[in-house]
Amino acid sequence: MTDRATTFASVEALIEPFNAKGVELGESTTFAGDLEWDSLTVMDFVASIEDEFDIVITMNQQAEIETVGQLVDAVEESKE
Template sequence: MANEQIIEKIYELIAPLNRKGIELKPDVTFASDLELDSLTVMDLVADIEDEFDIVLPLNLLPELETIAQVANAVEKIINKG
């Protein structure tokens, strides 16, 4: 799966959580731009894992601040599998 497809799917998963109506772009951050709390982020992580049938390692999560970083991590895990 190409990175662009992964990003588009992540946009779809974020849309219901995007209460501020921020334009979703690869460099949008979950905490600052979207103002998602940690519980909402964990729900989003679970949705991403279900959607792509992967597991995002917990030790990796603090490094994933933007949509692009999450998409890159998902792509690496998919390609490894």
């Protein structure tokens, strides 16, 4: 598995507890539209991502991240 695929799998596992609708996850799955997350859910999820990968996702980054794929890319960039 590539580093990106490993990161995607980790992100997918972290999304699972927040995926109340049981949405099938893919690169283009959106947090607001497909998963229907509110701002509190997003904040809780971002905290779990930051803890898991030991990174910081800024508010500006959060505003730009709309899909699972974009989040995986942001995590990969932050790990470098």
